[in-house]
Amino acid sequence: xRKSRVxxxxxxxxxxxxxxxxxxTFLFEAYRIPTPSMERSLMVGDHILVxxxxxxxxxxxxxxLLPIRDVRRGDVVIFKxxxxxxxxxxxxxxxxxxxxxxxxxxxxxxxxxxxVEPYARHDDPETLRERDFLxxxxxxxxxxxxxxxxxxxxxxxxxxxxxxxxxxxGRALFVYWSVDSAEGGDTEAGRGFMxxxxxxxxxxxxxxxx
Numbered sequence: 001x002r003k004s005r006v007x008x009x010x011x012x013x014x015x016x017x018x019x020x021x022x023x024x025t026f027l028f029e030a031y032r033i034p035t036p037s038m039e040r041s042l043m044v045g046d047h048i049l050v051x052x053x054x055x056x057x058x059x060x061x062x063x064x065l066l067p068i069r070d071v072r073r074g075d076v077v078i079f080k081x082x083x084x085x086x087x088x089x090x091x092x093x094x095x096x097x098x099x100x101x102x103x104x105x106x107x108x109x110x111x112x113x114x115x116v117e118p119y120a121r122h123d124d125p126e127t128l129r130e131r132d133f134l135x136x137x138x139x140x141x142x143x144x145x146x147x148x149x150x151x152x153x154x155x156x157x158x159x160x161x162x163x164x165x166x167x168x169x170g171r172a173l174f175v176y177w178s179v180d181s182a183e184g185g186d187t188e189a190g191r192g193f194m195x196x197x198x199x200x201x202x203x204x205x206x207x208x209x210x
Contacts, residue, residue, distance in 0.1 A: 028050060028052060029049075029050050029052055030048070031088065031090070033048065036153055037090075037154035037156070038076070039149065040150075042172070045178055046175045047177040047178065048175050048209065050078050050169070051171050055077075071096070071171075072093065074092065075092070075093045077168050078090050078168070079091070079169055081161065081163065084160065092147060094108060097143060099145065100136050100138050101138075106122055131158070142165045143162035145157045145163075173208070174209055177200065177205065181199070
């Protein structure tokens with residue numbers, strides 16, 4: 001009886017681990033925002049849920065690999081730059097394959113039209129040539145041009161180049177928890193449950209990423 005019970009518990013634990021790995025690999029994954037490059041859309045300390053399923057390749061009836069939906073302009077995506085493969089980035093897609101993108105005096109232009117971007121943030125009154133101007137470039141096939149919403153404080157396609165479709169891991173859905181870590185620590189740093197609770201930004205809970 002005892003062996004049977006141990007075996008039941010072991011099998012249940014194994015199934016739980018397998019399901020957890022499946023969900024994390026193919027469906028959803030949680031990320032924590034570590035930098036202010038997407039403020040105010042995403043704040044440092046936001047914990048977000050990422051949809052990996054919709055953008056993943058699927059078998060179609062003709063035997064090809066197609067996602068349920070394609071990457072769209074305005075999507076906030078999680079990805080890796082080719083030259084920064086050791087870490088994840090969270091940015092907004094502003095240029096699709098074939099688009100002509102340029103930055104003129106902080107303003108973003110796509111295909112000859114100045115984009116209206118209510119999410120974009122510019123805090124630095126100074127204009128810097130290497131940051132606030134970009135000569136027109138055409139996004140190559142299978143690649144995307146991404147920028148942080150906090151335009152004066154973001155490492156993005158302006159300096160790191162285009163993002164290959166194969167390196168986009170998913171789309172940010174919503175903030176499931178947000179904690180103010182300005183006091184010098186996050187929950188992972190051992191500040192304790194009550195401290196984390198007192199620093200929780202409740203108004204950002206379940207906030208959709210737009």
